[in-house]
Amino acid sequence: MHNDDDEDAPSTRRLSRESGRFVRSTPGSRSLARGLQLLRTFRNGTAALTNAELADRTGLARPTVSRLTRTLVENGFLHYDIAQQTYRLTAVAMSLGLVFRQQVPLLDMAPAMLAEVAQAERVNAGLAVADVTDMVVVAFERGSPTRVGRVVEPGMRLPFGTTSAGWAWLGGLPADERERQFALLAARHGSAWDDMRVEAEAAVHAVAMHGFCIVHRKDSPVGMSAPVHSRQLPGCVVSFAIPLATEPLDVLAARHGPALLRLAALLEHAGA
Known part of the structure; x- marks a missing residue:
């Protein structure tokens, strides 16, 4: 099992401190990165987006976008408007913004x-x-x-x-x-x-x-x-x-x- 502080390899936490840049040896989550990419597409003037619009703005395939938006809705980060067939951010975004502002x-x-x-x-x-x-x-x-x-x-x-x-x-x-x-x-x-x-x-x-x-x-x-x-x-x-x-x-x-x-x-x- 890998340990960040293994004596046989430089600690990635130490490398982060020394380089001033976040360093980890384990791979990141590609699915999470894609989900965050979707959230970044919501900006001033684009409050509600369809799956097709999300796919166009991110370059991701429609089936991939559909899976990601489902997960984001199920976990409370997006709300699906059934009448308009669009997605919009939930109050989670405001809560995260407040935490950022306070820190x-x-x-x-x-x-x-x-x-x-x-x-x-x-x-x-x-x-x-x-x-x-x-x-x-x-x-x-x-x-x-x-x-x-x-x-x-x-x-x-x-x-x-x-x-x-x-x-x-x-x-x-x-x-x-x-x-x-x-x-x-x-x-x-x-x-x-x-x-x-x-x-x-x-x-x-x-x-x-x-x-x-x-x-x-x-x-x-x-x-x-x-x-x-x-x-x-x-x-x-x-x-x-x-x-x-x-x-x-x-x-x-x-x-x-x-x-x-x-x-x-x-x-x-x-x-x-």
């Missing part, structure tokens, strides 16, 4: 810290956490006098390629972990990843050089983001959203970059 004291302090800087810089400021190939917004404060991009709320999932936050998180990763993440993004985006990778690598270089990256796409606000190394909230990034650029990006970086880095340092200290 991260940084989330009690972050809104006030974000709001103060957002008002001073006249930008919108947010805090997000990486989850596979998305960033999940956990705090957001408006400081811009004009509307900046989409309406953002805590709990929203934003794909890496749509904001500077995902690229900043990649910039804060060790090189080997970043390559593994690149592989996931390549699988998600297919041929579009070739162009996205150019932008991602430029942002990673900027984080290494300046501590933050700045991204601007046509008809979109300017995004500035910096990684925050927090024990309480691993994979955390702080971002500014600035109204449509009327000045060169280097001018905006010089104006707002110092405040972004100060805020990142404050959040890092608070979340230690």
Whole structure:
């Protein structure tokens, strides 16, 4: 019988401590991973989904999805609406969210810290956490006098390629972990990843050089983001959203970059 602390092999718990990354020698559960993949498809604007929609969004076969949704319904994680023939999350999701909220004291302090800087810089400021190939917004404060991009709320999932936050998180990763993440993004985006990778690598270089990256796409606000190394909230990034650029990006970086880095340092200290 395998023992994590077997003297003949390095303890996986010790390897986890030394590497800073979760390590176990036993294989994980493929079925559980697929079930969690289904739960991740429920996001803002998609409250109820059919088996066909779940299959399309995950790439899983319909029979597999049917077995998984049955199990999730039987165990209280999904509710099946007989009239609409759709599935939706149950109160379990809210209960888990409350537990997450209570175990991260940084989330009690972050809104006030974000709001103060957002008002001073006249930008919108947010805090997000990486989850596979998305960033999940956990705090957001408006400081811009004009509307900046989409309406953002805590709990929203934003794909890496749509904001500077995902690229900043990649910039804060060790090189080997970043390559593994690149592989996931390549699988998600297919041929579009070739162009996205150019932008991602430029942002990673900027984080290494300046501590933050700045991204601007046509008809979109300017995004500035910096990684925050927090024990309480691993994979955390702080971002500014600035109204449509009327000045060169280097001018905006010089104006707002110092405040972004100060805020990142404050959040890092608070979340230690």
